[in-house]
Amino acid sequence: MLLFKDRIExxxxxxxxxxxxxxxxxxxxxxxxxxxxxxxxLFNFIKAICNQIDLTLLDLDFTNEEVLNLxxxxxxxxxxxxxxxxxxxxxxxxTHLQNSKSILSIFTSGTTGQPKVVEHTVQNLIRNTKxxxxxxxxxxxxxxxxxxxxxxxxxxxxxxxGCSLINLFEATRNEVYDSIKLNGITHISATPTFFRLLLxxxxxxxxxxxxxxGGEKSSEILIENLKKIFPFARINNIYASTEAGSLFASHGVxxxxxxxxxxxxxxxxxxxxxHQTLLGNSKExxxxxxxxxxxxxxWINEEEGYFKIISRKNELLNIGGNKVNPAEVEQCLEAIxxxxxxxxxxxxxxxxxTILCCDICCEExxxxxxxxxxxxxxxxxxKIPRKFYFKTAMEVTRNGKIKRDKNVA
Numbered sequence: 111m112l113l114f115k116d117r118i119e120x121x122x123x124x125x126x127x128x129x130x131x132x133x134x135x136x137x138x139x140x141x142x143x144x145x146x147x148x149x150x151x152l153f154n155f156i157k158a159i160c161n162q163i164d165l166t167l168l169d170l171d172f173t174n175e176e177v178l179n180l181x182x183x184x185x186x187x188x189x190x191x192x193x194x195x196x197x198x199x200x201x202x203x204x205t206h207l208q209n210s211k212s213i214l215s216i217f218t219s220g221t222t223g224q225p226k227v228v229e230h231t232v233q234n235l236i237r238n239t240k241x242x243x244x245x246x247x248x249x250x251x252x253x254x255x256x257x258x259x260x261x262x263x264x265x266x267x268x269x270x271x272g273c274s275l276i277n278l279f280e281a282t283r284n285e286v287y288d289s290i291k292l293n294g295i296t297h298i299s300a301t302p303t304f305f306r307l308l309l310x311x312x313x314x315x316x317x318x319x320x321x322x323x324g325g326e327k328s329s330e331i332l333i334e335n336l337k338k339i340f341p342f343a344r345i346n347n348i349y350a351s352t353e354a355g356s357l358f359a360s361h362g363v364x365x366x367x368x369x370x371x372x373x374x375x376x377x378x379x380x381x382x383x384x385h386q387t388l389l390g391n392s393k394e395x396x397x398x399x400x401x402x403x404x405x406x407x408x409w410i411n412e413e414e415g416y417f418k419i420i421s422r423k424n425e426l427l428n429i430g431g432n433k434v435n436p437a438e439v440e441q442c443l444e445a446i447x448x449x450x451x452x453x454x455x456x457x458x459x460x461x462x463x464t465i466l467c468c469d470i471c472c473e474e475x476x477x478x479x480x481x482x483x484x485x486x487x488x489x490x491x492x493k494i495p496r497k498f499y500f501k502t503a504m505e506v507t508r509n510g511k512i513k514r515d516k517n518v519a
Contacts, residue, residue: 111200112274114149115293117281124149126272130197133157138191144177146170148256148277155256156269159232160206161194166215166227167257169508180217180225200272207270208236216259216390218352228352229391230259236266238356245271248319249293251286253278253300255509259352260325264299279510283307290315299348301325301510302332306451310473311338324348324356326511327419327437330363331444349419353401354388363418364410376400380407381423425514427456429466432492439466439495442488446481448473451504453512454495468495471504 115123132153139158143151143165151170158165168177177185197203210232217225250268252275254261261279268275276293278286278300286308289295299322318340323333328347336345349365350356357375358368367375374385383400395401404424407417421437428434436454443452451471456464470481478498485494505513 111272114152114275114277116149116277117285117289122149124153126200126203129153129156130199130203133160133194133197133203136191136194138189139163139194141188141190142166142168142185144168144170144172144185144187148252148279151256152265152275155265156203156207157194158190159210159212160197160203161192162211163190164213164215167217167262169217169255169257171508180227204241204270204272207232207266214262216257216262216352226392226394228259228389228395230355231390232266234390235259235262235355236270239263239266239270241270246273248296249274249276251276251278251289251295251298251300253281253298253304253510254325255279258509259355260299260350260509263356278304287313287315290318296320298322299324302328303451303504303506303512304510305332305336306471308339309335309450310448311335314338315340316342318343320344320346322346322348322359324350325509327421328363329441329444331441333362349382349405351384351403353390353392353395353403354384355390357384357388364416365407365418366415377407377417380409381405382407427464427466429456429464429492432490434466434493439468439485439489439493442485443468443470443481445488446476446484448476449481451512453504453514455514457497465497466493466495467497467499469499469501469504471501 111126113124113126113129140154141158141163143154174185195206197206212232213229215227215229217227250264250273252261252264254264256265276289276295278289294317296317297320298318302323303326305323321336321340321343333345345361346359347363348356348359358365358371374388376383382403382405384403386399386401389395389401404422405419406421406423408420410416410418421435425436426433427436439454440452443449449470449472453469455467457467459465482494507513
């Protein structure tokens with residue numbers, strides 16, 4: 111049975127039997143694995159967890175200088191050689207994964223700055239994993255960075271049900287569509303940035319059963335477009351973080367804290383806070399009873415507890431004495447026909463202090479004048495960007511999210 115297949119250009123594929131051969135071999139485990147080959151990383155990852163070995167998950171393309179900055183040590187592979195347990199079949203694999211006491215050190219995505227490390231137990235990472243006969247036989251598109259928390263949770267979801275994984279991380283638009291068709295992918299979990307890659311809508315993918323969106327704020331427009339591309343898919347919008355993992359979900363942009371987590375998640379002054387009970391271990395979190403996520407909400411129906419994420423607290427900009435929420439401007443931009451993606455940020459200006467700028471991915475027949483005229487109908491003048499930069503693609507973090515490090519206060 112197929113375990114893992116890389117993108118079309120490499121044509122690398124591995125079966126579960128090949129995994130078992132590796133697990134039962136004398137090949138050592140590298141606890142700080144760093145080679146840009148996802149299949150080797152996956153085999154090493156599984157062998158470590160089955161053998162109760164702790165791992166530091168470094169991005170596979172980290173340079174040695176980046177590792178030094180993050181860990182304060184020069185990179186050298188740390189190798190563990192010992193008598194490894196034998197695993198003969200998928201049931202053995204599931205048992206050892208579910209009972210593992212390994213601790214995984216995972217770096218945050220660095221969306222707004224320097225990545226930080228958070229330690230998670232395997233038990234914490236699999237607490238929301240759905241396991242059972244109905245989940246077997248699925249084929250997962252691995253669209254997240256496999257060393258980050260969302261990617262790790264996709265790995266566990268697939269492995270604990272004996273499913274196949276098709277690598278879509280950093281794939282092009284055509285590679286994604288071709289992989290879905292050729293490999294019979296049924297489930298994809300990815301960022302809004304990844305799914306916007308598939309726009310504008312041109313074709314349907316009828317074999318997809320489930321779409322999960324996470325890692326960034328989504329929008330009604332994106333969800334409506336995904337319903338066109340994946341007409342038979344159940345669409346889940348997931349709220350999660352590296353510090354806490356997956357916390358709650360919905361089928362649209364509106365969320366509600368589930369009853370089972372009301373003791374551990376609260377909203378104060380329109381910001382989401384998470385109790386330390388749900389958090390991994392991190393130096394930055396040691397003295398926090400309630401972790402400030404920095405995510406700001408707007409109530410859809412406060413009486414019934416429904417809200418939507420509108421921005422991050424540290425993204426609000428002071429433009430000429432007026433507070434501007436970049437997410438509001440981005441949403442208006444992405445509602446304009448032909449605009450796939452927008453990133454709004456502040457840039458220092460010697461006269462005005464800060465001016466509003468925007469990076470845009472759009473069709474060639476849209477001009478800056480057209481965009482400004484449409485924005486005037488929706489936004490106050492100070493919320494309309496002064497500078498527009500047209501891009502073929504957005505700069506993203508290693509986890510496939512828009513890199514939001516340009517903002518100034």
